[in-house]
Amino acid sequence: MSSRNDWDLSGTAVVAIECQNGTLGQDVAIPALRDAAGDLVDRVDDVLRAARSHGVRVVHAVYEGALGAGNLGTEPLWRFIGPASAQWGPGTVPTQVLPRLLDPTDIVSPRHHGLSPVQGTELLSLLRNFGIHTVVLVGVSVNVAVLVTAAAAAGEGFHVVVVRDAVRGVPPEYGEMVLENSIRQVARLALSADLAAQWQSAAG
Numbered sequence: 095m096s097s098r099n100d101w102d103l104s105g106t107a108v109v110a111i112e113c114q115n116g117t118l119g120q121d122v123a124i125p126a127l128r129d130a131a132g133d134l135v136d137r138v139d140d141v142l143r144a145a146r147s148h149g150v151r152v153v154h155a156v157y158e159g160a161l162g163a164g165n166l167g168t169e170p171l172w173r174f175i176g177p178a179s180a181q182w183g184p185g186t187v188p189t190q191v192l193p194r195l196l197d198p199t200d201i202v203s204p205r206h207h208g209l210s211p212v213q214g215t216e217l218l219s220l221l222r223n224f225g226i227h228t229v230v231l232v233g234v235s236v237n238v239a240v241l242v243t244a245a246a247a248a249g250e251g252f253h254v255v256v257v258r259d260a261v262r263g264v265p266p267e268y269g270e271m272v273l274e275n276s277i278r279q280v281a282r283l284a285l286s287a288d289l290a291a292q293w294q295s296a297a298g
Contacts, residue, residue: 102228109243111234154200155233
């Protein structure tokens with residue numbers, strides 16, 4: 095992808111980061127994140143629908159809990175998330191993708207450790223096996239998971255696009271600062287409506 099309109103749709107995937115019940119639905123681990131989400135789910139839904147309609151692969155990266163492991167790490171975030179997600183596991187409600195965002199054609203890529211979907215996981219290798227070279231990121235949160243994923247994917251040679259109205263940080267004004275001052279250094283920023291128009295043009 096050398097320009098804003100030069101899209102190889104078959105080589106593009108949208109990765110929805112932690113758009114699951116335990117982050118944006120009920121009984122969330124971080125209420126402040128859910129409260130800051132605003133219209134996030136609507137914007138993510140817009141992007142995913144546009145992706146599917148143009149043959150762009152959709153992957154949901156979800157956190158399924160630590161499966162009872164006790165050595166989660168020393169980061170302050172783990173000290174908060176660990177107890178809040180102690181009962182999470184494969185198939186439990188908090189780990190499931192928000193129903194309105196999930197389609198039978200989507201891929202769900204779970205993890206049980208780390209603070210981002212690329213930290214010691216198979217996600218980037220999976221995308222590469224599908225012939226993906228451009229990764230579009232939506233979801234939460236800009237504070238850690240979106241930032242780390244964008245940097246890691248760019249470092250592995252992927253083109254990275256972050257949909258700025260389909261991601262959130264806490265507090266929201268800090269999320270905007272991260273987008274402008276950090277993520278912009280490793281990824282292109284786009285709006286969901288502009289992205290859909292670009293895909294429509296590429297498909298035509």
